[in-house]
Amino acid sequence: MLMQSSVIFSSKPAWVKAVHRTSSTDSNSMAATVPAPKWAQKTVTLPPLRRGCHLVTSQILKEIRPDLSEFKCGLAHLFLQHTSASLTINENYDSDVRDDTETFLNKIVPEGRSAPWKHTLEGPDDMPAHIKSSMFGCALTIPITDGRLNMGTWQGIWLCEHRDAPTARRVVVTLNGI
Amino acid sequence: MLMQSSVIFSSKPAWVKAVHRTSSTDSNSMAATVPAPKWAQKTVTLPPLRRGCHLVTSQILKEIRPDLSEFKCGLAHLFLQHTSASLTINENYDSDVRDDTETFLNKIVPEGRSAPWKHTLEGPDDMPAHIKSSMFGCALTIPITDGRLNMGTWQGIWLCEHRDAPTARRVVVTLNGI
Amino acid sequence: MLMQSSVIFSSKPAWVKAVHRTSSTDSNSMAATVPAPKWAQKTVTLPPLRRGCHLVTSQILKEIRPDLSEFKCGLAHLFLQHTSASLTINENYDSDVRDDTETFLNKIVPEGRSAPWKHTLEGPDDMPAHIKSSMFGCALTIPITDGRLNMGTWQGIWLCEHRDAPTARRVVVTLNGI
Numbered sequence: 001m002l003m004q005s006s007v008i009f010s011s012k013p014a015w016v017k018a019v020h021r022t023s024s025t026d027s028n029s030m031a032a033t034v035p036a037p038k039w040a041q042k043t044v045t046l047p048p049l050r051r052g053c054h055l056v057t058s059q060i061l062k063e064i065r066p067d068l069s070e071f072k073c074g075l076a077h078l079f080l081q082h083t084s085a086s087l088t089i090n091e092n093y094d095s096d097v098r099d100d101t102e103t104f105l106n107k108i109v110p111e112g113r114s115a116p117w118k119h120t121l122e123g124p125d126d127m128p129a130h131i132k133s134s135m136f137g138c139a140l141t142i143p144i145t146d147g148r149l150n151m152g153t154w155q156g157i158w159l160c161e162h163r164d165a166p167t168a169r170r171v172v173v174t175l176n177g178i
Numbered sequence: 179m180l181m182q183s184s185v186i187f188s189s190k191p192a193w194v195k196a197v198h199r200t201s202s203t204d205s206n207s208m209a210a211t212v213p214a215p216k217w218a219q220k221t222v223t224l225p226p227l228r229r230g231c232h233l234v235t236s237q238i239l240k241e242i243r244p245d246l247s248e249f250k251c252g253l254a255h256l257f258l259q260h261t262s263a264s265l266t267i268n269e270n271y272d273s274d275v276r277d278d279t280e281t282f283l284n285k286i287v288p289e290g291r292s293a294p295w296k297h298t299l300e301g302p303d304d305m306p307a308h309i310k311s312s313m314f315g316c317a318l319t320i321p322i323t324d325g326r327l328n329m330g331t332w333q334g335i336w337l338c339e340h341r342d343a344p345t346a347r348r349v350v351v352t353l354n355g356i
Numbered sequence: 357m358l359m360q361s362s363v364i365f366s367s368k369p370a371w372v373k374a375v376h377r378t379s380s381t382d383s384n385s386m387a388a389t390v391p392a393p394k395w396a397q398k399t400v401t402l403p404p405l406r407r408g409c410h411l412v413t414s415q416i417l418k419e420i421r422p423d424l425s426e427f428k429c430g431l432a433h434l435f436l437q438h439t440s441a442s443l444t445i446n447e448n449y450d451s452d453v454r455d456d457t458e459t460f461l462n463k464i465v466p467e468g469r470s471a472p473w474k475h476t477l478e479g480p481d482d483m484p485a486h487i488k489s490s491m492f493g494c495a496l497t498i499p500i501t502d503g504r505l506n507m508g509t510w511q512g513i514w515l516c517e518h519r520d521a522p523t524a525r526r527v528v529v530t531l532n533g534i
Contacts, residue, residue, distance in 0.1 A: 015245065017218040020198070020376070037215055037393055039534050040373040041429050041501060067371065073219050075255055075352055077431055079499050081508030083447045088312040091261045096297035097308050103294055104309050108286065108464065116459055119452035130453050131460050134444040134492055136312055138511075141319055141497055143257050143350045145219060150350050152259030155316075172499045172506050174431055176354070176532070178217050193423065195396040198376070215393055251397050253433055253530055266490040269439045274475035275486050281472055282487050286464065314490055319497055321435050321528045323397060328528050330437030333494075354532070356395050 016073055016145075018178050038074075040067050040175040046159060048166030051125075053090075053098035057156040061149070064173055069147035074177015076149060078140045081170045084129035084163050086136035092156025105132050105162070129162030136160055144177050194251055194323075196356050216252075218245050218353040221259075224337060226344030229303070231268075231276035235334040239327070242351055247325035252355015254327060256318045259348045262307035262341050264314035270334025283310050283340070307340030314338055322355050372429055372501075374534050394430075396423050396531040402515060404522030407481075409446075409454035413512040417505070420529055425503040430533015432505060434496045437526045440485035440519050442492035448512025461488050461518070485518030492516055500533050 020037050044063045046056060060078065061068070068076065080087045091097040109128040110116075117127040140157065143150040159169060198215055222241045224234060238256065239246070246254065258265050269275040287306040288294075295305040318335065321328040337347060376393055400419045402412060416434065417424070424432065436443045447453040465484040466472075473483040496513065499506040515525060 015218055015220045017245070018216065020215040037376040038374065039429050040371055041499065042371045067373070073217050073352070075354065077497055077499065079497075079506070081506075081511065083445070083508070083510050089261070089316050090312050091308055094297055094299075096295075097305065100295045100297050100305050101309055101312065104287065107294070109460065116463070117452075117456045119450055119456050121450075127453065127456050130447055131457055134446050134457065134514075137315065137493065138445050139497055141255055141257075141317055143219065143255065143352045145350070150257070150259075152261070152348070154261050155259065158312075170508070172501070174429070174499045176431065193396055193398045195423070196394065198393040251395050251530070253532065267439070267494050268490050269486055272475055272477075274473075275483065278473045278475050278483050279487055279490065282465065285472070315493065319433055319435075319495055321397065321433065321530045323528070328435070328437075330439070330526070332439050333437065336490075 018073060020178070037178055038071065038176070042173050044171045044173055046169045046171060048168050049159060049161045050166055051161050051164050052102045053158050053160045055092060055098065055156045056159045057092060060157055060171070060173070064175065067175060068144060068149070071144045071147060071175060071177040074144040074175060076142045076144050077174040078142070078157070079172040079174070080138040081172060082138065083133050084126060085169055086133045086138055086160045086162065087140050087171070088136040088158050088160060089140060089151065089155050090158050091154055093154060098158065105160070123164070125162070125164045132160065132162045144175070196251060198356070215356055216249065216354070220351050222349045222351055224347045224349060226346050227337060227339045228344055229339050229342050230280045231336050231338045233270055233276065233334045234337045235270060238335055238349070238351070242353070245353060246322060246327070249322045249325060249353060249355040252322040252353060254320045254322050255352040255354070256320070256335070257350040257352070258316040258337070259350060260316065261311050262304060263347055264311045264316055264338045264340065265318050265349070266314040266336050266338060267318060267329065267333050268336050269332055271332060276336065301342070303340070303342045310338065310340045322353070374429060376534070393534055394427065394532070398529050400527045400529055402525045402527060404524050405515060405517045406522055407517050407520050408458045409514050409516045411448055411454065411512045412515045413448060416513055416527070416529070420531070423531060424500065424505070427500045427503060427531060427533040430500040430531060432498045432500050433530040433532070434513070435528040435530070436494040436515070437528060438494065439489050440482060441525055442489045442494055442516045442518065443496050443527070444492045444514050444516060445496060445507065445511050446514050447510055449510060454514065461516070479520070481518070481520045488516065488518045500531070
């Protein structure tokens with residue numbers, strides 16, 4: 001007798017469902033083909049990038065693709081362990097979009113003598129960097145479908161570096177699914 | 179012998195805990211009543227909406243409620259597959275709150291001749307739409323408790339459409355829990 | 357015969373992987389040492405805090421640490437059930453960073469006579485509070501590694517209270533992992 005996971009395709013074809021459950025039938029082959037709940041976690045280090053918004057989808061995928069491909073359905077969680085950079089999902093084609101987003105961030109969060117910040121010990125770019133980090137956030141959760149990140153055609157993963165001095169950035173990647 | 183999931187109610191009543199584990203007792207009835215880990219994933223298409231913030235809780239629930247009701251405890255993840263719209267959680271009652279939020283977004287992200295954007299090929303509303311999308315984000319994770327989204331009394335799911343030309347928007351919904 | 361979870365350490369040491377699966381070997385000891393998929397959910401109430409940004413990492417941990425410590429690998433999800441406050445991750449050391457962030461929010465979202473809001477029935481601070489809530493968001497997902505929140509050295513959990521009148525705030529905490 002073996003425990004089995006069963007993939008249930010509902011009458012509404014849009015849903016893909018899976019229930020991890022027991023079975024009273026003894027079937028090694030089915031247990032082998034039906035995915036079981038999995039967790040995988042890894043810290044990816046992205047090399048230093050200049051201040052601005054950067055498309056890092058391929059760098060992230062290079063680190064996680066073999067493991068990602070083992071998940072039929074699930075969620076990928078990316079967590080940046082820093083407070084002066086951010087992760088966001090946005091346009092993956094025209095680098096002008098990334099430049100314009102950096103222009104916006106610099107316009108909306110003042111820096112230098114005109115800025116009202118008390119926290120200035122770590123340089124004029126530090127306090128603005130903290131604010132930008134909370135505006136865009138430091139984490140992403142992306143659906144996994146059939147072994148790949150199920151993003152839209154024009155979506156990509158951006159690392160936004162808000163400090164002047166480039167620093168390597170750590171991203172904890174957690175994969176969970178079946 | 180059957181594998182079983184056990185729901186453990188701790189001495190601190192605020193916690194509801196479940197461990198999916200083996201048991202050496204043969205009890206079909208228990209295996210039938212205790213929930214097993216489940217995954218469900220579906221792409222929901224929201225019809226075109228005019229530029230602005232829209233309450234879409236009931237539209238989303240209409241698509242997922244039967245499946246949601248099967249989860250005692252878990253997480254619902256909503257992922258918008260677009261870079262010129264956003265998903266956020268905010269007030270679910272007064273439509274003025276949604277109008278005022280749209281007013282804010284238009285005030286903070288300049289559009290037209292005064293705007294400094296390089297990316298203008300797709301129209302004057304496109305680059306502002308990308309920025310607004312990263313400000314509010316394209317994904318939500320909401321706790322599931324006893325078969326429903328465990329939001330606060332005044333919380334609702336908003337789709338914010340940042341483009342002038344209404345477009346159908348796809349949301350990948352992933353449910354995970356027991 | 358017992359169902360077992362197996363922790364697989366890959367050849368790339370950075371990954372920690374676990375597959376919850378069946379085994380044909382009868383080994384009680386292994387079943388006892390290898391973690392099984394777990395869910396835990398609890399509503400934590402944070403006491404009223406004055407308007408501004410507050411570091412609440414230790415308050416949250418006090419409520420969840422014993423349960424968190426049972427997870428080797430997973431995700432912690434925090435969901436604020438309110439639309440006039442927010443949760444964000446930012447610097448955990450200098451309180452000036454929190455004060456400056458509050459200064460920024462008040463600068464960017466106008467309040468009082470100069471503000472263009474239609475929604476004013478609940479006071480001049482209410483509509484700005486809703487906007488700030490969507491800017492920073494009401495939810496966080498944080499990786500769990502070896503029984504603790506795997507944040508960076510300088511990261512902490514902030515509750516940002518955007519209303520003038522302090523109110524107790526509820527956070528639904530969901531832990532999921534192995």
